[in-house]
Amino acid sequence: MTRRQTLLGLLALGGAFVIFVIPFLFVLLNAMKTAQDASQLDFSLPERWVFWQNLVTTIQTRDYALLLAYWNSIVITVGAMTLLVITGAMVGYIVQRRPSPVTRIVYMVALSGLMIPPAVVPTIWLLQSIGLFKTLNGMILIQCAYGMGFTVLLYRSFIATIPRELDEAAIIDGAKPWQVFFKVVLPLLKPVTLTIIVVQSITIFNDFTHPLYYLPGRENITVQLTLYNFQSQFVTQMNLLFMNILLITIPPLIVFIFFNRQIVAGMTSGAVKG
Amino acid sequence: MSKVALKDLRKSFGAVEVIKGIDLTVEAGEFCVFVGPSGCGKSTLLRMISGLEEQSSGHIEIGGRDVSHKEPSERGIAMVFQNYALYPHLTVRENIGFGLSLARTPKDEIRRKVDKVAETLQLGDYLDRKPKALSGGQRQRVAIGRAIVRDPEVFLFDEPLSNLDAALRSQMRIELTDLHARLGATMIYVTHDQVEAMTMADKIVVLNGGRIEQVGTPMELYDTPATPFVAGFIGSPRMNLYEGRVARERGCTTYGIRPEHLHISETEGTWKGQVRHIERLGADTILHLEMDELGEMLARVDGSRSFRPGQAIFATPDESREVRF
Numbered sequence: 001m002t003r004r005q006t007l008l009g010l011l012a013l014g015g016a017f018v019i020f021v022i023p024f025l026f027v028l029l030n031a032m033k034t035a036q037d038a039s040q041l042d043f044s045l046p047e048r049w050v051f052w053q054n055l056v057t058t059i060q061t062r063d064y065a066l067l068l069a070y071w072n073s074i075v076i077t078v079g080a081m082t083l084l085v086i087t088g089a090m091v092g093y094i095v096q097r098r099p100s101p102v103t104r105i106v107y108m109v110a111l112s113g114l115m116i117p118p119a120v121v122p123t124i125w126l127l128q129s130i131g132l133f134k135t136l137n138g139m140i141l142i143q144c145a146y147g148m149g150f151t152v153l154l155y156r157s158f159i160a161t162i163p164r165e166l167d168e169a170a171i172i173d174g175a176k177p178w179q180v181f182f183k184v185v186l187p188l189l190k191p192v193t194l195t196i197i198v199v200q201s202i203t204i205f206n207d208f209t210h211p212l213y214y215l216p217g218r219e220n221i222t223v224q225l226t227l228y229n230f231q232s233q234f235v236t237q238m239n240l241l242f243m244n245i246l247l248i249t250i251p252p253l254i255v256f257i258f259f260n261r262q263i264v265a266g267m268t269s270g271a272v273k274g
Numbered sequence: 275m276s277k278v279a280l281k282d283l284r285k286s287f288g289a290v291e292v293i294k295g296i297d298l299t300v301e302a303g304e305f306c307v308f309v310g311p312s313g314c315g316k317s318t319l320l321r322m323i324s325g326l327e328e329q330s331s332g333h334i335e336i337g338g339r340d341v342s343h344k345e346p347s348e349r350g351i352a353m354v355f356q357n358y359a360l361y362p363h364l365t366v367r368e369n370i371g372f373g374l375s376l377a378r379t380p381k382d383e384i385r386r387k388v389d390k391v392a393e394t395l396q397l398g399d400y401l402d403r404k405p406k407a408l409s410g411g412q413r414q415r416v417a418i419g420r421a422i423v424r425d426p427e428v429f430l431f432d433e434p435l436s437n438l439d440a441a442l443r444s445q446m447r448i449e450l451t452d453l454h455a456r457l458g459a460t461m462i463y464v465t466h467d468q469v470e471a472m473t474m475a476d477k478i479v480v481l482n483g484g485r486i487e488q489v490g491t492p493m494e495l496y497d498t499p500a501t502p503f504v505a506g507f508i509g510s511p512r513m514n515l516y517e518g519r520v521a522r523e524r525g526c527t528t529y530g531i532r533p534e535h536l537h538i539s540e541t542e543g544t545w546k547g548q549v550r551h552i553e554r555l556g557a558d559t560i561l562h563l564e565m566d567e568l569g570e571m572l573a574r575v576d577g578s579r580s581f582r583p584g585q586a587i588f589a590t591p592d593e594s595r596e597v598r599f
Contacts, residue, residue, distance in 0.1 A: 165359035168326050173373035173424070174347035183376075187363040 092155025113149030276337030283332035310481035352421035526598035543588025
C-alpha cells in the first residue's frame with residue numbers, strides 16, 4: 001500500500017467514525033446520566049453513572065409501555081414478513097415464468113408501489129370502512145403492501161437465474177404447479193429470502209411514520225412511538241429518551257451484524273449469472 | 275416399451291409456424307434420433323411429445339393411447355435435459371427418488387428402486403452427495419437415473435451430451451447404447467450432431483425448417499439420401515454437391531459425391547485442380563481442393579499418402595457411389 005492509499009483509508013475511517021460511531025457514543029453516554037446532567041446535551045462523561053436506574057425507569061414508564069411496544073412490533077414484523085415472503089415469492093415466480101399482458105400489468109402495479117408515494121388519508125378511509133383501522137392486522141397488511149414492490153422486484157430477478165428446465169423436470173416427475181413452487185423453487189430462493197427478511201424486518205421494526213398514522217391508541221404502541229413517552233411540551237427527560245433509543249436500536253443492530261453478509265450476497269446474486 | 279405415433283402434428287408460435295405437419299411412427303423398442311440444424315424444430319417436436327409444449331393441431335399416440343391433451347406425468351415418458359436439470363438442493367438419492375416421493379410411494383420401495391438404479395449406473399458411492407459435488411458425466415448419469423426409476427414407456431433425450439467434453443461424450447454414447455440394449459425401451463433422442471445420430475440410432479429422422487426431410491436407418495441416409503439437404507447434412511466431412519453444368523451433363527439438377535468416394539491421382543483423372551489445404555487426421559487425410567471446373571471440393575485419402583499445398587492433382591469419382599437429385 002502506498003502512503004497515499006494509507007492516508008485515504010485513514011481519512012475514510014475517520015469520516016465513518018464521525019458519522020456512525022460518535023452519535024452512538026453520544027446516545028450511550030447520555031443514557032447513563034441523571035436527568036439534570038443529560039439536559040445539558042453535551043459530550044461529556046456523566047457526573048454520576050445511573051445506567052441501571054435509567055433502564056428500570058424507562059421500562060416501567062407508563063405501565064410498562066415499552067414491553068407492550070416490543071410485543072406489538074414483533075407481532076407486526078413477524079406477521080408482515082411471513083405474508084410478504086410467501087406472497088412476494090409467488091408473485092415474483094408467476095411474473096417471471098409466465099410472461100403475458102396480465103403478468104406485465106401485475107408487475108407494473110407491484111413496481112408502482114416503489115414509485116408512487118402512499119396516500120395516507122384515503123388509506124385510513126379504506127381501513128375504517130373494512131374495520132381494520134387501529135388494529136394490528138390492519139398494520140400488518142399495510143406493511144406488507146409497502147414492502148411488496150421491493151420484494152417482488154428482488155424475487156423476480158433472482159428467479160430468472162433458476163433454469164426453467166428445473167420446473168419442467170419437476171412437471172415431468174409429476175409435480176403439480178404448487179409442488180413445483182414449494183418443493184423445487186422456494187428452497188432455491190433461500191439466499192434472497194434471507195436478504196428480504198433482514199432488510200424488510202429492520203425497516204418494519206424501525207418504522208415510525210406508518211404506525212403513527214394508521215395505529216393510534218395507547219394499547220397499539222410500537223417501539224419507535226415509545227420515544228414520545230419521554231417528550232412533552234413542557235418536560236423532556238433526555239436521559240430516559242436516550243436510554244429508550246438505546247433499547248430499541250439494539251435488536252435491529254444485532255440482526256444487521258449477524259446477517260450483513262447475506263444481505264450483500266442476496267442483493268448481488270441475480271445481478272451476474274453465477 | 276411402446277410405439278409412438280405422431281399424426282399431422284403442427285405448432286405455431288404467434289404467426290410463425292415452426293412445425294409444419296409431422297407424420298411419424300417410432301416403433302416399440304426403437305432408438306430414434308431427431309437430427310437437424312439449430313432452429314429446425316427438433317427440440318420443439320420433442321417437447322410436444324413430452325407434453326411441455328402443447329401442439330397447435332394434430333395427435334400424439336404413445337402405446338396406442340391418444341395422449342395429445344394429457345399432462346406430461348400421465349404420458350408415460352421420462353426426459354433427460356441438456357443441462358441435466360438436477361435439483362441443486364436435493365442429494366442424488368432424493369433427486370432420483372423425487373418423482374416417486376411425489377407419487378407417495380412407500381419409503382422402503384423408493385429406497386429399493388433408487389438403489390437398483392444407482393447400481394445400474396454405478397452411482398452407489400455418490401447417493402448422499404449434492405449435484406454440485408459431481409462431475410459432468412456423473413450429473414448426466416443421475417439425470418438418466420431419474421428417468422429410469424420412473425420406468426417410463428418412452429425415454430426422451432434433449433441433446434444430453436452437448437455439455438460434455440469430447441472424450442466423455444464418446445464414452446456416454448456407448449453407455450447410452452448399452453442402456454438401450456439392456457432396457458429395450460423406446461428412446462427418442464434429439465441432437466444437432468450427426469455423428470451422435472449415425473453412431474447411436476436405429477432410425478434417424480432428419481428435420482429441416484419444421485418438416486421431415488427423410489426417415490431411415492443411418493446407412494440408408496448415408497447411401498441414398500433423398501434430398502440434397504440430407505446428403506449435405508449426413509456424413510463427415512460433408513458431401514460435395516454441385517449444381518449447374520456439371521449436374522446437367524449428368525442429367526440432374528444437383529450432383530453429389532462424398533469425399534471418401536473420390537479417387538485422387540497425380541497424373542490423370544476426370545477433374546483437374548490443386549491442393550489448397552491439408553487436414554491430417556492420422557488414419558485419413560482430408561484434402562481441401564480447388565478444382566478448375568467445379569471450384570471447392572473435399573476429398574478423403576489414406577493417411578499414408580503425402581501431398582503438399584499447391585500440388586496439381588486429378589480427381590475421379592467412383593461412379594457406383596455418385597448421387598443425383
